Amino acid sequence: MSDVITPHKPGQVWFVGAGPGDPDLLTVKGRDLIARAGAILFAGSLVNEAATRWAPAGCVIADSKDMTLEEMATWLIAQAHQHDTVIRLQTGDPSLYGALIEVVQPLDAAGIAVQVVPGVSSAMASAAAAVESLTLPEVTQTVIFTRVEGRTPMPEGESLEELARHHTTLCIFLSITLLGRVTTSLIAAGWSPDAPMLVVHKASWSDQEKIIRGTISTIQQQCRDEKVASQAMIIASPTLGARQWTTLIKSKLYDASFTHRFRRASVAMPSSPPTHSTEIL
Structure with missing residues (x-):
């Protein structure tokens, strides 16, 4: 009897959020x-290459910075036919400005499982x-x-x-x-x-991060x-600089006068809440 060759079942493509830059901010699962x-x-134009340092020997690693969406999808599909676990490593969170759905659709059409x-x-x-x-509390939620x-x-x-008229964060x-606009x-x-x-600028990149505070x-x-x-x-945000405010409305969850299912109030509820400075707007 001749041997029957079973086609390799395609692997799974994982879209993994690499976080803002510091490789240590990758999730344990990622x-x-x-x-x-x-x-x-x-x-590669956004993700710190150090995030790939946990890859095993022999892992195929490619940079997408010069690829189109179609080329990325083609690459991922090809690799899924050769490997059980294929990763698209994206900056931040894949669901925010990450072209997630545009790349997932051709994978769906090719029968490639995605998570x-x-x-x-x-x-x-x-x-x-x-x-x-x-x-x-009572500033913006x-x-x-x-x-x-x-x-x-x-x-x-x-x-x-239009969004800024809400005066939220x-x-x-x-x-x-x-920035001028x-x-x-x-x-x-x-x-x-x-x-x-x-x-x-480049939050969490230890050697490149810049924090700039100013006004509009x-x-x-x-x-x-x-x-x-x-x-x-x-x-x-109306919350910026609150660390230096002299008065601050505290969270009710941790207030000694607030009862919840894990703790009974230990002091009476104050008759009127404190106020905080509103000079920021």
């Missing part, structure tokens, strides 16, 4: 997948680098992730000026080269020229002076 990967396609591993967003890494909170319109148009109702991606939109939305702004009226020139023109997160 690192473990890299350690058993047969092939890795990483976004996603989340990563630390540069928005979170930037707030962490600057020791800032994106939300504060809303965070908007957005960008300024460039070659990619914004949907109706999502211009930065704005984490503005992919817009550092349009950002500040103009904030002013048009009613923000004070003296409102604080934060720009973090000064931040553009400060970024020019620091030669920051790429890979930067822009944050405008």
Whole structure:
């Protein structure tokens, strides 16, 4: 009887969030997948190549910085027919500005199984680098992730000026080269020229990170002076600088007068809540 050759079942493609830059900010799951990967396609223009250091010997590693989406999908499909675990290593989190669906669709059409591993967003890494909170009780409880319109148009109702009218925290991606348009939109939305702004260049990259604090009226020139023109997160928020506020409304969850299912209140509820400074807007 002649031997029957069973076709190799295609492997699985994992879209892994590499985080903002520091390889140690990869999730444990992402690192473990890299350690058993047969092939890795990483976004070399944005992802620190050190994130591939856990790859096993013999792993095929390619840089996608000069590839089109079609070329990336073709590469991933080809590697999935040779390896059980193939990784697309993306900056930050794959679900944010990551062209995830555009690459997944051809994989679906080719019958390749896909899974996603989340990563630390540069928005979170930037707030962490600057020791800032994106939300504060009775200041803002809303965070908007957005960008300024460039070659990619914004949907109706999502211009930065319209979003900024909410006066919540704005984490503005992919817009550092349009910083003048950002500040103009904030002013048009009613923000004070003296409102604080934060720009973090390459958050968590130990040798390249820059934290720039300014105001709406000064931040553009400060970024020019620091030669920051790429890979930067822009944050405008009524919470910026709260570390230095003399008064602050505290979270009710940890208040001694607040009862919840794990703890009974130990003091009476105050008759009137404290106030905080609102000079930031």
